Amino acid sequence: MAAVWQQVLAVDARYNAYRTSNFPQFRTQYIRRRSQLLRENAKGGFDPLLRRQYLKLRSQLLAQRYGPLSEQSSFRTYSNSIRSSRTTLDRMEAQDFEDDLRAQGARGHRRSVSRGSYQLQAQMNRVTYEDKSPGSVVPTSVAEASRAMAGDTTLSENYAFAGMYHIFDQHVDEAVPKVQFANDDKNRLACCSLDGTVSIFQLVPTPPAVLRVLRGHSRGVTDFAWSLSNDVIVTTSLDATMRIWATEDGKCIREIPDPDSSELLCCTFQPMNNNLTVVGNNKHNVHVMNISTGKKVKGGSSKLTGRVLSLSFDSPGRILWAGDDRGSIFSFLFDMATGKLTKAKRLVVSEGSSITSISARSWISREARDPSLLVNACVNKLLLYRVVDNEGTLQLKRTFEIQQSANPVHSIFCPLMSFRQGACVVTGSEDMCVYFFDVERATKAIVNKLQGHSAAVLDVSFNCDESLLASSDAKGMVIIWRREQK
Incomplete structure (x- = not known):
C-alpha cells in the first residue's frame, strides 16, 4: 500500500505552491520532509483502510484551506502517483511543466501555482534557471551542483x-x-x-x-x-x-x-x-x-x-x-x-x-x-x-x-x-x-x-x-x- 502514501505526497505537492507565499524557501524544505516521513510510514504495517481514509481526509483539508484543484488536474495527479515511488516526483514535476507550457497561450491568465512549480523544482534540484521566454526554463552555469548530487558520474x-x-x-x-x-x-x-x-x-x-x-x-x-x-x-x-x-x-x-x-x-x-x-x-x-x-x-x-x-x-x-x-x-x-x-x-x-x-x-x-x-x-x-x-x-x-x-x-x-x-x-x-x-x-x-x-x-x-x-x-x-x- 505504498501507493497510497505516494498519492498523499502527490496531493501535497500539488498544493505546495500555495504554502507560505511570503517565504517560498520553506516550501522545498516542507515537501522534502513530507516525502521522507511518508516513505518511512509506508514501511510500517498500517491498516490499508486507515491509509485511504487518511488520504481522503488530507485531500479535504487541503481543499478547504487552499481551494479545490481542477478535476482534470486531480485526476492526472492520482493516475501518475500510483506508479513507482522512484519516479513519482519526476512525473509530477513533468506534469507541472506541461501545465505551464499550455498556459503560454494565455500569459495574463497564469496562476501562481505554475510559477510556484518552477520555484519548487529549481530549489529541489539546486539549479538556477533563467527564463528565456515565457514558460521556458534552461540551466545556467550554476547547475554544476545538481550534477554533484548525482555523484559526478558522466x-x-x-x-x-x-x-x-x-x-x-x-x-x-x-x-x-x-x-x-x-x-x-x-x-x-x-x-x-x-x-x-x-x-x-x-x-x-x-x-x-x-x-x-x-x-x-x-x-x-x-x-x-x-x-x-x-x-x-x-x-x-x-x-x-x-x-x-x-x-x-x-x-x-x-x-x-x-x-x-x-x-x-x-x-x-x-x-x-x-x-x-x-x-x-x-x-x-x-x-x-x-x-x-x-x-x-x-x-x-x-x-x-x-x-x-x-x-x-x-x-x-x-x-x-x-x-x-x-x-x-x-x-x-x-x-x-x-x-x-x-x-x-x-x-x-x-x-x-x-x-x-x-x-x-x-x-x-x-x-x-x-x-x-x-x-x-x-x-x-x-x-x-x-x-x-x-x-x-x-x-x-x-x-x-x-x-x-x-x-x-x-x-x-x-x-x-x-x-x-x-x-x-x-x-x-x-x-x-x-x-x-x-x-x-x-x-x-x-x-x-x-x-x-x-x-x-x-x-x-x-x-x-x-x-x-x-x-x-x-x-x-x-x-x-x-x-x-x-
Whole structure:
C-alpha cells in the first residue's frame, strides 16, 4: 500500500505552491520532509483502510484551506502517483511543466501555482534557471551542483552496458518486433514475435526463465502493450484481431476483431484510462477501442495517409501522435470524457519513408526541459523533435546517424530523470548494433555501442532502474544486457 502514501505526497505537492507565499524557501524544505516521513510510514504495517481514509481526509483539508484543484488536474495527479515511488516526483514535476507550457497561450491568465512549480523544482534540484521566454526554463552555469548530487558520474559511465546477462532464442527464425519491460519493474519482460506468440520472462532469480507463452493469434503478433498495473497485456496481430490477456495465468480474456477487418500493426493504452486502447491498421485507420466492451468508441477513429505503424500518447493522454508508412506524423487531440479523436497537425518527415517508432517524453532530463518526441524513420537517421504547443506541433531539434532504410526499428528515452549533464536515448539499427546517444552533446554524440546481434536490431527496452537493457532483432534473438558495475 505504498501507493497510497505516494498519492498523499502527490496531493501535497500539488498544493505546495500555495504554502507560505511570503517565504517560498520553506516550501522545498516542507515537501522534502513530507516525502521522507511518508516513505518511512509506508514501511510500517498500517491498516490499508486507515491509509485511504487518511488520504481522503488530507485531500479535504487541503481543499478547504487552499481551494479545490481542477478535476482534470486531480485526476492526472492520482493516475501518475500510483506508479513507482522512484519516479513519482519526476512525473509530477513533468506534469507541472506541461501545465505551464499550455498556459503560454494565455500569459495574463497564469496562476501562481505554475510559477510556484518552477520555484519548487529549481530549489529541489539546486539549479538556477533563467527564463528565456515565457514558460521556458534552461540551466545556467550554476547547475554544476545538481550534477554533484548525482555523484559526478558522466553519462558514458552511467550507461556503460557491456556484458550479456542472458539470451532468449525461442523465437529464432521469426522477427521479434517489440520487447518491453513491465511498468516500474526490474525483472519482468515480454516480447512478441511474428511466429504468432508472446513470451513473458522473469529475469530474477537466476537463471532467467520463460514464465508463460501467450498463444492464440493465427498470424504474427505485431505489437503489444502492458497495462499500467501490469495485470493485462493487449496484443495486435496480422490476423486482424486484438487480444486482451491476463498476465497472471496467460489466458485470453477477450478477442476483438479489427473494425475494418484489416491487419493490425500497432497499439497503445490511453495512459489515463487503461480501459481504452488505440490501434492502427493496414487500411490507414486509427481506432480507439473499449477493451471492456470490445467495441470501437464513437468518434474515436481517423484516417492517415498510409498504413499506421506507430502510436504514442503524451503522459497526460491529451495528445496522440501516429506515424504511417508514407512519412507523415499526425497529432490528434484526445477527449478524455468521450474518447473522441480530433485531428490537429500533420508533419511530413520524408515523403514515402516509414515512421516506425514514436516515443513521447515530457522532459528529457532535469536540465533539458522541452517536451520531446523521439522518432525512427526510414531515412537512416534518429530524429528528436521539440513539441512546441498543445496541439502537438513538432520542431526538429537533433538528428543522429543510424542505419535504417527498411526495417521497423524502434527507440526509447532512458526512463530515469537525471541530475547528470546530458540526456540519453537508445535505438536499434540495421547494422546489428544498439546505440546510446547523448542528445545534448553537439559532437560525438554516441555514448555507447552494443554489438552481439546477428540481424537488424528492431527494439530496445530499459527496466525501471536502468540496470538492465533488452534488445530484440529481426531473426528472433532477445539479448539482456547488464550495466557494468563500478
